Amino acid sequence: ETGVTQTPRHLVMGMTNKKSLKCEQHLGHNAMYWYKQSAKKPLELMFVYSLEERVENNSVPSRFSPECPNSSHLFLHLHTLQPEDSALYLCASSRWTGRGYTFGSGTRLTVV
């Protein structure tokens, strides 16, 4: 365990479903991130939160909606996804933005 916990580990959803990914950290970190990891591509930053405020939204489609209710929890709400959204979704946290990320093990998402 790294200190960043992601649930669920695996998720299969239809294109009309609504689901949420959860990330939790108790490392005392102030920044949290969502990344998308697809095969043979660099890690794609989706969202950055610092002190519960969104500081970066990297041109992510509106079918992905983040929520950061407090500095320990981060959610990614999913609705009407496309098959190309299938990937590993990684959550990370750090004490401050851009330094010393701790990653969770990810949620393997398959959209059918």
Add this chain to the structure above:
Amino acid sequence: GENVEQHPSTLSVQEGDSAVIKCTYSDSASNYFPWYKQELGKGPQLIIDIRSNVGEKKDQRIAVTLNKTAKHFSLHITETQPEDSAVYFCAASMRLRNSNYQLIWGAGTKLIIKP
């Protein structure tokens, strides 16, 4: 936009030999360069990092070198062992608004250690 290029994409070395992975970055303002190791079924894990005011840093069998003028940095693993087999990612910092930063990532190198 800013980017980080990483080479090679796959590296196969004999156990006990050394492995070198290279990255170049485009943002001359980058001042922090971490390396992460990702094993199967896990998220990336920080293994070593270097700041722009330092040219080299070592931690047991791994070392990172930085050439700011050329804007490239490298990961060196000596005396490779089977457990070094993984995907390695380099990254470089980039400033966002309001004094926040993000990391720009390389595409990864799959390191295979042959017994």
